[in-house]
Amino acid sequence: MAQKTQSAERELTMSRAMVEAIATEMRESEEVFVMGEDIADYGGIFDSTQGLLDEFGHERIMDVPIAETGFIGAGVGAAQSGMRPIVELMFADFFGVCMDQIYNNMAKNTYMSGGAFSVPMVLMTAVGGTYNDAAQHSQTLYGTFAHLPGMKVVVPSTAYDAKGLMHNAIRDDDPVVFMFHKRLMGIGWMPAPDGPKTGVPEDPYTIPFGEASVQREGSDVTVVTLGLHVHRALDAAETLADDGIDAEVIDLRTLKPLDTDTVLESVRKTGRLVVVDEDYRSYGVTGEIVATVAEDALADLEAVERLALPDVPIPYSRPLEDEVIPGVEDIADAVRMVQG
Template sequence: MSSQEQQQTGRTATMSDAMVEAIASEMRADEEVFYMGEDVADYGGIFDSTTGLLDEFGRDRVMDVPISETAYLGAAVGAAQAGMRPIAELMFVDFFGVAMDQIYNQMAKNTYMSGGSFSVPMVLTTAVGGTYNDAAQHSQTLYGTFAHLPGMKVVVPSTAYDAKGLMHNAIRDDDPVVYMFHKRLMGIGWMPAPDGPKTPVPEEEYTIPFGKADVKREGDDVTVVTLGLHVHRALEAAETLADEGIDAEVIDLRTLKPLDRETVVESVRKTGSLVVVDEDYQSYGVTGEIISSVAESDIEALEAVERVAVPDVPIPYSRPMENAVIPGAEDVAEAVRSVGE
């Protein structure tokens, strides 16, 4: 279903509600699916990622865990290898460091290390992103870190419709999936979402295949490639630019592993200009990967390019400083204007 078709069908839902709906549906269909993490049972997840699941499924399948990411992520890996389908929540992606051995040396590699004798069908959900002044240890995205490491699929929804379809697909996948949701998009009361992530969502089950980007806005003058929160900031910029006579095409990657390079290249062949926008750090990240993919595929199509990302500094606590390092809609607009000069 295209973005245009989504707007014409179904009831609307927040991104958190859409995620929970998909999880509950999969838990009803398969008793081997369970959810574990910090504050996911009674509290319902600090970003509403598990609201209502405890009431329906009980503590045997919705489990609060001690504050030991190494222990419970290791338990999830073992459960997955034994044939279950755990969903394990890392409350903030910034906490990956204390459990990286379990994530990368176990979860991501064990299928390969076993010669394919067993799979690791688990989902690692985690909250990403800043914009709410929670400082350097609770505000990163780190998409590029996980996408760089082989063995894991990496999913980054930007709307409720995408969140539900991608979650269904993630839980059913026989490989480990890192499902990264942006706090600002969840639709929770104390952190208002921008216009856009609350979308029509069908009540029935549906999946969105990994590795298929979505053109959220069609245009002829410049290609803007992004993901997560910055899909909405790019769309906001595109509306401003339209008043100036600049027609921007906005592509939402939706997944980084696998990555839909073909949709990006085809768009650049049409527009000739590329702007890549990311809330991750600029160096060695998503922006560079997208630009190099286009250059390798069809460098003659690429007439102008800009990237907009977080500079290589820790995310500041101070609101003015955080606003300065995390790109806004005007930063995107300025980059688009620059490739059109």
């Protein structure tokens, strides 16, 4: 059943929904604080912390130096000491500077301590291209983080999901990587598509990890995706409907844990699968989904296609960036191919 939840009261951008969840959790517990580059006075370059400084001050909304290894390490230490830090890594691309702290400490320290302590930390980071910021600021890298055990990986595509997933992430006793797509945030200088701005209840609520959302029901082909490409897939589905093709669109929402049951149920119904991702094709999310379906529902699968970035650095040039990142028409073409 489709899981589109709307509120009749108001609509929020994804950035405002995230900030609302963070503010609520900070009011509920003094253990929650935020640290990162340009997150205090500036409010986050993608508005991920806009307005929090006014309410909570510099002691709980902390700007840090350009020293990712240092401040992510400080977040790990704070989490192990009983705090619940939200640490922003400005771009997911910067993981290379601080991967030791992320993977060898944040993700592993509960295991390495034999469960003596937990690391209830949210690593919040911006992902995605489509705004011409070149190879070092435009990657998604969902698969990189999902590949590494010890961390939960969250990828919201709407304001409603962003708020519920953020509440759940902050309350979780395990480390969570919260990956938000820049293009979906609803900031003035980077217009979002229509879909991410949704009805959002004022009261707190959580969305469980590991539950995908069927954003559009269909009978002919299953399109599995996440992040920005949920909205591109929905646009493609409307185009395909004019051709008599009824596409079902599944938003994974989380990669760790991964809701394979929803994907398999859909494929068993449609018999055709298209997986779309803004991450790299090799060793990525598209391959994982296709392999899972092949293992558990091969007899039901008649055709499959996957769309992802080729294994090249993301270009600065707008025409070249548009060429490598799957668009609406690319998705529609892939669906037509599996339809035969």
